[in-house]
Amino acid sequence: MGTQVKDVIIKPDAPSSLFLDKHADYIAAYGSKKDDYEYTLSEYLRMSGIYWGLTVMDLMGQLPRMNREEIIDFIKSCQHECGGISASIGHDPHLLYTLSAVQILCLYDSVDAIDVDKVVEYVKGLQQEDGSFAGDKWGEIDTRFSFCAVATLALLGKMDKINVDKAVEFVLTCMNFDGGFGCRPGSESHAGQIYCCTGFLSLTGQLHQVNADLLGWWLCERQLPSGGLNGRPEKLPDVCYSWWVLASLKIIGRIHWIDKAKLRTFILACQDEETGGFADRPGDMVDPFHTLFGVAGLSLLGDEQIKPVNPVLCMPEDVLQRIGLQPDLLS
Amino acid sequence: MCLWPSGLPYCWVFFTRKKFLVRVTSHGVLKMAESEEEVDVLVQRVVKDITNAFKRNPNIDEIGVIPCPEARYNRSPIVLVENKLGVESWCVKFLLPYVHNKLLLYRQRKHWLDREALVDITCTLLLLNPDFTTAWNVRKELLQCGVLNPEKDLYLGKLALTKFPKSPETWIHRRWVLQQILRQFSVVGRSRKQQQQQGEAEQADGERSQQLSDHLARTLHQEMKVCSDAACRYPSNYNAWSHRIWVVQHMAKGNFKVFHDELSSMRLWVSMHVSDHSGFHYRQFLLKELITELSQTPASTTTCSPQHQSSTVPSVNPHHHSDTQANGELSGAEAAGEDERQLSLTTVLHLFHQEMELCSDLIQSFPGHETLWSHRRHVFYLWHQWRREHQHRCSNNGSSESVHLNNSDPGLTEVGAQSCAGRGESVNGQRHASEPMEIDRAPLPDPRDSKRLKRGVLLPAPPGLPCEHSFVSSILDRCSNPEQRRFALAYKKWLDTVMGPQP
Numbered sequence: 001m002g003t004q005v006k007d008v009i010i011k012p013d014a015p016s017s018l019f020l021d022k023h024a025d026y027i028a029a030y031g032s033k034k035d036d037y038e039y040t041l042s043e044y045l046r047m048s049g050i051y052w053g054l055t056v057m058d059l060m061g062q063l064p065r066m067n068r069e070e071i072i073d074f075i076k077s078c079q080h081e082c083g084g085i086s087a088s089i090g091h092d093p094h095l096l097y098t099l100s101a102v103q104i105l106c107l108y109d110s111v112d113a114i115d116v117d118k119v120v121e122y123v124k125g126l127q128q129e130d131g132s133f134a135g136d137k138w139g140e141i142d143t144r145f146s147f148c149a150v151a152t153l154a155l156l157g158k159m160d161k162i163n164v165d166k167a168v169e170f171v172l173t174c175m176n177f178d179g180g181f182g183c184r185p186g187s188e189s190h191a192g193q194i195y196c197c198t199g200f201l202s203l204t205g206q207l208h209q210v211n212a213d214l215l216g217w218w219l220c221e222r223q224l225p226s227g228g229l230n231g232r233p234e235k236l237p238d239v240c241y242s243w244w245v246l247a248s249l250k251i252i253g254r255i256h257w258i259d260k261a262k263l264r265t266f267i268l269a270c271q272d273e274e275t276g277g278f279a280d281r282p283g284d285m286v287d288p289f290h291t292l293f294g295v296a297g298l299s300l301l302g303d304e305q306i307k308p309v310n311p312v313l314c315m316p317e318d319v320l321q322r323i324g325l326q327p328d329l330l331s
Numbered sequence: 332m333c334l335w336p337s338g339l340p341y342c343w344v345f346f347t348r349k350k351f352l353v354r355v356t357s358h359g360v361l362k363m364a365e366s367e368e369e370v371d372v373l374v375q376r377v378v379k380d381i382t383n384a385f386k387r388n389p390n391i392d393e394i395g396v397i398p399c400p401e402a403r404y405n406r407s408p409i410v411l412v413e414n415k416l417g418v419e420s421w422c423v424k425f426l427l428p429y430v431h432n433k434l435l436l437y438r439q440r441k442h443w444l445d446r447e448a449l450v451d452i453t454c455t456l457l458l459l460n461p462d463f464t465t466a467w468n469v470r471k472e473l474l475q476c477g478v479l480n481p482e483k484d485l486y487l488g489k490l491a492l493t494k495f496p497k498s499p500e501t502w503i504h505r506r507w508v509l510q511q512i513l514r515q516f517s518v519v520g521r522s523r524k525q526q527q528q529q530g531e532a533e534q535a536d537g538e539r540s541q542q543l544s545d546h547l548a549r550t551l552h553q554e555m556k557v558c559s560d561a562a563c564r565y566p567s568n569y570n571a572w573s574h575r576i577w578v579v580q581h582m583a584k585g586n587f588k589v590f591h592d593e594l595s596s597m598r599l600w601v602s603m604h605v606s607d608h609s610g611f612h613y614r615q616f617l618l619k620e621l622i623t624e625l626s627q628t629p630a631s632t633t634t635c636s637p638q639h640q641s642s643t644v645p646s647v648n649p650h651h652h653s654d655t656q657a658n659g660e661l662s663g664a665e666a667a668g669e670d671e672r673q674l675s676l677t678t679v680l681h682l683f684h685q686e687m688e689l690c691s692d693l694i695q696s697f698p699g700h701e702t703l704w705s706h707r708r709h710v711f712y713l714w715h716q717w718r719r720e721h722q723h724r725c726s727n728n729g730s731s732e733s734v735h736l737n738n739s740d741p742g743l744t745e746v747g748a749q750s751c752a753g754r755g756e757s758v759n760g761q762r763h764a765s766e767p768m769e770i771d772r773a774p775l776p777d778p779r780d781s782k783r784l785k786r787g788v789l790l791p792a793p794p795g796l797p798c799e800h801s802f803v804s805s806i807l808d809r810c811s812n813p814e815q816r817r818f819a820l821a822y823k824k825w826l827d828t829v830m831g832p833q834p
Contacts, residue, residue, distance in 0.1 A: 138507055
């Protein structure tokens with residue numbers, strides 16, 4: 001009985017060089033063609049969508065093509081009385097979009113456009129007794145939100161406003177026997193959660209708590225024969241997981257453990273030569289989310305046409321240098 | 332034939348992008364719609380149709396979109412066939428933006444909607460786009476002021492999951508609703524306790540409490556069903572399985588039987604889903620919880636919170652230990668305690684043994700599945716950890732794996748195993764007169780087993796490192812499947828580097 005290998009086959013005619021100009025055109029045009037239906041469907045995550053688009057434009061040196069004033073005004077109108085920021089106007093505030101908004105404002109060097117003290121109060125107010133963070137006032141707990149909280153505060157230089165020790169304690173309770181992390185204590189290891197937790201431990205200066213060899217092992221096992229990385233065993237490879245796994249490996253100093261050339265081949269094969277943009281897998285529909293993580297992944301792999309990206313915050317290194325933030329990395 | 336009451340025809344197509352409205356007449360001719368008010372009326376009617384479909388059939392169990400690019404007939408795009416609710420695809424493109432904008436205008440206090448309209452609009456909206464967080468939040472508020480009841484929202488979420496089984500926001504909302512139910516439950520539990528303390532326990536209140544615990548047990552059961560359905564609809568569904576973990580952690584805390592039943596029912600499921608890493612992780616979680624529970628020291632066996640003790644889901648706790656006196660003599664009660672402790676240890680060995688055996692069977696029957704090898708790592712790691720932590724009570728005699736539960740009298744309670752590579756045979760094949768609780772279709776040891784244990788009867792135990800190495804060798808010797816060989820070699824490397832070098 002044969003086993004169907006869960007992987008993709010990269011065709012010989014798949015793209016093998018980087019089409020940066022096409023990607024910039026794709027992102028620049030994305031915001032302007034607001035098909036009502038598609039636009040409506042994704043409005044609940046609009047702020048993160050803008051962060052993905054702007055960050056990839058900045059990494060490609062094309063940020064000036066985007067409408068800075070319009071975007072900053074939009075963010076201002078998404079800040080709520082409680083200090084939290086929502087995905088779009090009329091939506092409810094949430095830590096996910098609060099982080100995205102702060103990241104965008106850092107790209108534009110305009111953090112003062114919003115009420116920073118209120119953002120800090122909002123984040124602080126979401127910390128629970130056990131150190132975990134709720135995503136919003138309704139109380140859902142997830143290690144993703146721990147990352148959002150410390151990343152937001154780190155970008156604002158206000159990490160001292162929360163109980164960092166407790167926050168670390170909670171994240172460590174989500175560590176598993178394989179060295180990975182899940183969303184809550186007892187939950188399965190997942191590449192996205194691992195990225196959040198290693199990023200969290202980097203920002204809080206606690207990377208020594210990670211079993212880097214064990215976790216590195218698990219992360220390397222995500223690489224499939226096609227070169228692409230998946231997020232868990234027996235899942236298909238995906239450009240966004242390629243980023244999360246690669247960034248985690250970079251954070252824990254084990255990026256040289258995977259086959260970089262094969263991963264690069266996989267990521268390049270996920271481009272659409274005609275429309276620009278990256279898809280999750282070769283031949284699928286492109287979107288801004290996978291376009292950012294494709295370009296950012298290539299940057300981590302050392303592509304010199306792209307600005308260096310920071311593996312913890314997924315932002316251009318020059319932006320973090322400007323605000324004086326240098327998250328720890330293991331060597 | 333017009334199936335619907337008089338009024339405007341349903342067969343309208345709205346080209347919202349160009350901001351003008353077109354309708355299809357019964358002859359298929361496009362005509363401009365007269366006004367935006369008409370659109371308003373039409374969309375409201377579709378929303379009402381959805382609401383009415385739920386009134387007509389409260390047992391709708393699945394939703395879906397019917398591919399239908401154009402409105403061809405003068406009938407509602409909402410189709411109810413038996414328990415399935417369908418929306419014709421042509422109408423989704425205008426229905427969604429309409430209800431979406433209505434709700435956002437309400438949220439910005441630019442447009443008033445009464446409670447009934449809010450319930451209907453959020454229902455339509457969430458069935459079409461269940462990750463719209465703010466719409467769930469509106470329902471949370473409606474729930475808090477009593478307009479909606481928790482069951483209604485669990486039901487809506489369940490339906491949304493039939494079409495969007497991963498939807499993170501739907502799972503998040505479920506957890507919030509379940510917490511409301513749990514809170515209700517604990518409030519009643521507390522007030523009953525107070526009354527009992529004051530000697531005023533009333534029968535009516537007892538009944539109410541009983542009803543609530545029945546309700547909780549039913550909710551728990553339904554929740555498991557929702558998780559299973561979503562897990563079947565989307566493989567390795569992280570959100571469904573992490574929700575299931577949350578549910579047993581919060582709704583069956585310390586409830587030994589629920590954990591056992593879950594482990595039993597999962598056995599068949601994982602055997603039929605050998606690639607489902609999340610399903611196997613859930614099994615690992617259950618195993619770890621059970622083993623921790625069984626291995627707890629006597630002082631810390633307060634496993635049932637008061638709210639769960641009154642649950643109708645029976646709480647079986649087969650280990651109420653008592654300490655052995657310093658001089659080693661056991662009173663009657665203490666001897667019973669000691670029996671129970673030995674039973675717990677036997678159960679632990681039994682669980683590990685069965686799990687490794689299941690894993691071996693599956694690896695051999697379904698070669699080349701990373702999930703199965705990953706499961707083996709996890710179970711072996713748990714076993715290894717447990718053995719190390721209980722070294723004071725167990726001594727390991729090399730590969731024969733003879734485990735002595737009491738160092739002072741090794742002959743008294745010897746539990747051993749000839750298990751190798753998960754192929755161990757149960758020496759204790761005796762059946763019991765009464766039916767004991769089952770784990771994975773195999774009976775748990777009966778308390779009377781401890782008497783047999785005292786006579787030195789051997790029970791199977793899971794394998795040690797040498798057995799694992801010979802298991803890997805046997806796979807490598809026999810199997811030509813390249814994936815299977817790759818995973819077997821990776822497991823061997825993992826044993827060598829993570830679990831310690833081969834002796």
